[in-house]
Amino acid sequence: METNQNQKEANNLGQPGHEEQAADSTFYFTANEGGISKIDTLTNKVIESIEVEGTVHNVQISPENKMIGITIVPSGGHGGHEGHEGHGGHGTKNEKAALYDAKTNELIKEIYSGAHPAHIVFTENNQFVLVTNTGDNNVSVIDMKTYEVVRTIPTGNGPHGLRISADSKFAYIANMNENTVSVIDLGKMEETKKIVVGNVPITTGITKDGKTLVATLNSENSLAIVDVASEKVEKVKVGKGPAQVYIQSDDKYAWVANQGTFGNPSNSVTKVDLETKEAIATIEVGNGAHGIVTSKDNKFVYVTNMYDNTVSVIDIEKNEVITTVNVGENPNGITIQ
Template sequence: MMRRKINWLLTAVQIGLLTWSGTTLAADQVYVANEGADTVSVLDAASLKTLTNVHVGKMPHNVQVSPDGKLVWVTNNGEPDHAADVSAHKGMAQGDHDAMGKPGAIWAIDTATNAVVAKVPVGMHPAHVVVSPDGRLAYVTNGGDNTVTVIDTAARSHVATIPVGQFPHGLRFSPDGKEVYVANLKGGTVSVIDTASQKEVAQVPVGKGPAQTGFTPDGRLAFASLSGENAIAVIDPGTRKVIRKVAVGTVPIQLYATPDSRTLVVANQGTRKKPGSTVSLIDLERFKVAKTVVTGAGAHGVTVDREGRYAYVTNMYANSVSVLDVKDRKVTKTVPVGKVPNGISVTP
């Protein structure tokens, strides 16, 4: 009788844990910057169903969920102006951007309410935003004035402006939070920012048209997508030198390493006239493309969930988002979002 009670109790606990786990999974959300619609789409990560669209500033280019999951930071060009030419920010189709005439901003969305709760001015033509591992600081690339703005996320105020290379675009933190690698799109280099001193301490020559950077979570490798070479530069963070290049699809833009540091997911955008529609999965043990997966026209933004099972990809020219099963190496679903989806981020 006692054994039956114990078995029943264990079964009840297991069911409770499964229910709790399912609830947690259902709460995970994907955020998409729709550059041509002045919105951020909020998707349920499991079903890819659109939960809502949040109106933000002009031409939102990139989004980043904070480490605690409470805020989503969005780069844009200030208050919406429906009379403005929404095609002004179309440069990545040719591996470039047209600079905007006014300083931009980053806006913060409260993930609990999906309301905009902060608007912080930054530099000219902000592109990407990343948040430090401790959540205290946000770093924003300003392509129009060759700087990175540092924002105090709690005070929502300016901390520093850091000069970097020519036309900074994508950027990422090293896993230990001590450095930020910035892709200088027109400079052919990656700037290394020391987060303690808030200064650029090195520029690493990488190749043509570096659009985004990244790291393996174990800190062993860093990367830069070379949109002008159809390749990925692999960087040794210790020596700050390119140790090899891996050929991928046309005009690679965003990239993201899986949590186990074994696979690099690369979105190949192509150009507006000849859109790319693939994602390259690079085996980081052999430094070879293990699989090329078709997603949609203009594959641009990419992020990977915390388990490393799914990658979420924006298809700029198809106005859609695809979910890619990293283990099975296939797309499981593609859904429509807003016009010109660009940056993408998932609940950490």
């Protein structure tokens, strides 16, 4: 296994919102305590900070890059996955999903889906956006034409991270308070089965052909790799307390952010070869590695470091951190255009 510990920190100490962006800029966004950081992919500078009341736990961009969706919970705590158990009852006005214009940063709609909204993901056909409600053990389906909840589907206990198949037919939801992933048929609008994956699954990923499912197993320090047809599970050891996982666009590698805990944080990303089912590199990043995403061209990995308030930018070919970006407080989720 390869380990890289040399890290170059960028000189990006300017105030957010006062940086000049390149003419052909695209952006990545981080979910923070009190808002969203918008970062230029060419300069790795924070261009703007979008203020939001509460903790933004997850952020996702729509397939056509026009809209960003977020989930918001009341401020406080360390974020991540500590303390999620025990949330129940009905959602409050301080717990909601919201949609923003990705270009103007203007609020489009706030949506009250349920108790402790966790992750938000758009279908590839942009017909729906789904929000997992950890406290209510269900997922809300929101119509993208009306921005209204059109269906609430029961899941397993503690639904958290999810991904949707490329054909927009199925959602795969990690149930963090049990050992399963719920498979949601979006045509039937119901849970059709649960796949047993292992202890405390946090987030999922699905290959473009829909044949291979992955899930981080937080208490096993492993990534579950699942054959969807047979439901056979193979496990690959990763770092301490894995949080999010992201499959790059060519389906060759899955990237795992190892968060650890607030008292005992981890600071690594594990690169997993999905064909050989082996961990082939471990890259040292910041403390509390949590959210993770790759660029569309598979040249870079971006990971939020919750306890350092930074994003590490990893060169995929070199398997090393090339830049560290200062962002908002307690960065959780991350998404990229």
